[in-house]
Amino acid sequence: MGAIISLEHLRKTFRVADRPSGRLAGLRGLVAREMRTVTAVDDVSVDIHPGEIVGYLGPNGAGKSTTIKIMTGILVPTSGGVRVNGRVPWRERRAHVAGIGAVFGQRNTLWWDLPVQDSFDLLRHIYAIPAAATRRI
Amino acid sequence: MIYFRLIAASMRSQLQYRVSFTLDTLGAFLSTFVEFLALALAFGRFGGLGGWSIWQIAFLWGLTEAAFGVMDMLFSGFDPASFSQHVRRGTLDQILLRPVNLIVQILASEFVLRRVGRILEGGLIFVLAVANLGIAWTPLKLAYLPLVFASAVAFYGALFVAGATLSFWTTEALEIVNVFTYGGTTMASYPMNIYTDWLRRIFTYVIPTALIIYYPALFFFDLPDPAGLPVWASFLAPLAGFGLLALAFLGFRFGLRRYASTGV
Numbered sequence: 179m180g181a182i183i184s185l186e187h188l189r190k191t192f193r194v195a196d197r198p199s200g201r202l203a204g205l206r207g208l209v210a211r212e213m214r215t216v217t218a219v220d221d222v223s224v225d226i227h228p229g230e231i232v233g234y235l236g237p238n239g240a241g242k243s244t245t246i247k248i249m250t251g252i253l254v255p256t257s258g259g260v261r262v263n264g265r266v267p268w269r270e271r272r273a274h275v276a277g278i279g280a281v282f283g284q285r286n287t288l289w290w291d292l293p294v295q296d297s298f299d300l301l302r303h304i305y306a307i308p309a310a311a312t313r314r315i
Numbered sequence: 316m317i318y319f320r321l322i323a324a325s326m327r328s329q330l331q332y333r334v335s336f337t338l339d340t341l342g343a344f345l346s347t348f349v350e351f352l353a354l355a356l357a358f359g360r361f362g363g364l365g366g367w368s369i370w371q372i373a374f375l376w377g378l379t380e381a382a383f384g385v386m387d388m389l390f391s392g393f394d395p396a397s398f399s400q401h402v403r404r405g406t407l408d409q410i411l412l413r414p415v416n417l418i419v420q421i422l423a424s425e426f427v428l429r430r431v432g433r434i435l436e437g438g439l440i441f442v443l444a445v446a447n448l449g450i451a452w453t454p455l456k457l458a459y460l461p462l463v464f465a466s467a468v469a470f471y472g473a474l475f476v477a478g479a480t481l482s483f484w485t486t487e488a489l490e491i492v493n494v495f496t497y498g499g500t501t502m503a504s505y506p507m508n509i510y511t512d513w514l515r516r517i518f519t520y521v522i523p524t525a526l527i528i529y530y531p532a533l534f535f536f537d538l539p540d541p542a543g544l545p546v547w548a549s550f551l552a553p554l555a556g557f558g559l560l561a562l563a564f565l566g567f568r569f570g571l572r573r574y575a576s577t578g579v
Binding site: 192247250251252253254268271272273274275276280282 | 407411574
């Protein structure tokens with residue numbers, strides 16, 4: 179029996195603006211904004227067959243969510259091919275999502291408009307964690 | 316149809332807050348109505364504007380306000396200010412994961428009932444205008460009026476959708492869009508011949524606000540165009556309104572490919 183999910187040389191890149199953090203960050207971000215390309219998913223190929231239970235592991239920023247979002251039809255890949263249930267997710271979005279389920283976690287815990295570091299600093303204050311107990315990333 | 320179910324749910328939740336709803340509606344009605352009263356008072360002093368009487372201007376004003384109000388109620392999901400939040404926070408995901416037409420879902424995601432305030436205000440001013448103008452009604456004029464109104468709703472809807480589409484690139488709501496939506500309605504409430512040539516051209520040929528209400532109004536009043544366009548310019552409103560809305564939806568589908576779904 180053929181694969182029910184198949185990814186072929188999947189790639190997704192994002193153009194992101196570097197936002198400085200720290201003192202007067204907002205102001206500096208307005209004046210000088212540098213764009214760079216980040217590769218979130220780099221040449222992923224996988225075949226999953228009916229009945230298989232699969233875990234997809236990797237550290238933060240490895241591109242797990244991005245891959246799943248492409249498989250659910252939320253994102254359009256930069257290149258490569260995807261077939262789920264015989265459909266290309268982002269081309270036949272409605273038919274596709276009618277047959278799948280998806281749960282995403284970790285929403286609303288970060289300040290979307292701030293650099294991650296600033297979010298962590300804020301959360302550290304909220305949870306009263308002493309600075310000595312944390313490590314800058 | 317799913318659209319009406321979603322809208323009904325949204326209306327029920329808004330009517331949970333009756334006092335807030337009543338005050339908001341009244342506020343929307345009064346704020347723009349008082350603006351018109353101020354204009355009418357000023358007219359008592361200097362009689363006319365660009366050769367137009369206060370009731371002729373009330374015709375433009377009322378139609379524009381009522382059409383924008385209806386649009387703002389139907390298209391609030393595409394309001395660039397609120398839609399850009401979906402893009403910035405990545406909450407469009409939830410909408411994309413539901414097997415319902417995307418445009419239907421966004422239209423139904425917000426339905427701002429309190430806009431009836433603005434619709435009533437525009438409607439009242441329009442009725443007063445028609446009662447005082449003595450327009451020579453013909454069957455063609457009577458048939459064309461609702462079409463002009465629908466075209467205006469579609470036209471301002473197209474501006475909202477275009478503004479929402481821009482947020483796929485900018486992630487922020489662009490203030491510049493307000494120049495054409497809120498600024499456009501103010502502009503459209505006055506006869507075009509009071510504006511300087513380049514401004515009038517932009518709002519005729521680039522963002523055709525003038526074609527939507529002003530040129531049809533010339534036809535309703537049996538007036539020639541001071542800028543010299545032929546009579547059929549008064550009949551371009553449906554093409555401009557619905558044509559632009561169709562284009563805006565196409566552009567939106569294209570822009571969606573850029574959606575980055577921020578967050579995990």
